[in-house]
Amino acid sequence: MEIIPGVVISFSMVVGLMVKISMVLILVLSLIMIRQESLMDRVVNLPVGKSLKYIVWAFFSLTLLTTVIVVLA
Amino acid sequence: MPEVFKAEKTREESEEIKKLLRESFTGTAFGSCVPRPSKFRFESQQDDETVLLLGRRHFVTNLGWIAAICFAFVIPFFWGEFPFLKALDGNTLVSLTMLWYLGILLFGLQSFLMWFYNVYIITDERLIDVDFMGLLNKTVNVAQLARVEDVNYTQSGFLASMFNYGNVIVQTASEQKTPDSFKGGSAFTFEAVAYPDKVTSMISQLTEEVEKTWR
Numbered sequence: 001m002e003i004i005p006g007v008v009i010s011f012s013m014v015v016g017l018m019v020k021i022s023m024v025l026i027l028v029l030s031l032i033m034i035r036q037e038s039l040m041d042r043v044v045n046l047p048v049g050k051s052l053k054y055i056v057w058a059f060f061s062l063t064l065l066t067t068v069i070v071v072l073a
Numbered sequence: 074m075p076e077v078f079k080a081e082k083t084r085e086e087s088e089e090i091k092k093l094l095r096e097s098f099t100g101t102a103f104g105s106c107v108p109r110p111s112k113f114r115f116e117s118q119q120d121d122e123t124v125l126l127l128g129r130r131h132f133v134t135n136l137g138w139i140a141a142i143c144f145a146f147v148i149p150f151f152w153g154e155f156p157f158l159k160a161l162d163g164n165t166l167v168s169l170t171m172l173w174y175l176g177i178l179l180f181g182l183q184s185f186l187m188w189f190y191n192v193y194i195i196t197d198e199r200l201i202d203v204d205f206m207g208l209l210n211k212t213v214n215v216a217q218l219a220r221v222e223d224v225n226y227t228q229s230g231f232l233a234s235m236f237n238y239g240n241v242i243v244q245t246a247s248e249q250k251t252p253d254s255f256k257g258g259s260a261f262t263f264e265a266v267a268y269p270d271k272v273t274s275m276i277s278q279l280t281e282e283v284e285k286t287w288r
Contacts, residue, residue: 011157011160011161012160012161012162012165015161015165015169016164016165016168019165019168019169019172020168022172022176023168023171023172023175026172026175026176026179029179030179032209033179033182033183033186036186036205036209037186039211040186040190040205040211041190042116043115043116043190043203043211043213044113044115044116044190044192044203045113045114045115046110046112046113047111047112047113048103052186052189055182056182056186059178059179059182062175062178063175063179066171066175069171070168070171070172073164073168
């Protein structure tokens with residue numbers, strides 16, 4: 001399909017772009033989750049809250065790494 | 074201003090309450106009914122306030138999202154069965170798979186946090202219901218034990234009967250409507266708590282003791 005002359009837009013390209021946008025959205029959501037977890041821990045402070053904070057940060061790091069890989073690929 | 078008089082806390086837990094806490098509830102930090110949780114504080118807790126019970130929804134209520142995650146986990150193994158996915162090149166398919174699993178992780182983590190931090194707290198002075206709805210909304214309902222008028226519980230369904238959990242409905246004298254008010258009264262509900270009968274007994278016992286103190 002050639003909407004722009006010289007550029008072929010394939011189904012893979014469209015899906016790939018949507019996947020990249022979705023990854024960025026998940027990255028933003030993971031950032032929100034970090035903030036929300038710290039707020040939750042402030043309201044209901046349990047000893048295991050620190051471990052949960054590490055888990056949420058680990059998820060954010062994984063998401064960041066994956067997003068960078070996918071976006072730059 | 075200098076303190077003229079400071080009343081010392083004279084009301085201790087009765088033997089009935091101690092017995093209820095000792096015999097009826099057991100739990101770890103991830104349990105659904107934790108008596109006297111150690112190293113636990115909540116936002117508006119006063120210095121002389123003792124937390125008697127920390128409750129949350131029974132773990133069985135998480136089976137729905139756990140099953141959904143288990144099912145979603147195996148779907149990428151069958152990507153080849155979907156015709157429109159066959160048209161994708163290798164890189165895009167790998168990216169889609171990574172996105173899928175990240176989404177599953179996000180969903181699981183969010184569901185767990187919602188279950189873990191939506192708690193019910195019974196102290197020697199009041200009842201607190203902390204509800205986090207989504208990632209950006211929170212509601213905290215507080216009722217003084219002296220204003221509790223009625224406590225009931227309901228238990229319906231196969232899982233609820235098998236695992237002994239149900240809803241504890243606390244009716245208060247407050248005119249303020251809470252999000253889970255019903256029948257025009259002011260009430261808040263501890264949803265799907267374990268041992269609803271014991272929780273109801275405990276709240277009734279605490280309200281009786283508070284009434285005796287004020288007479």
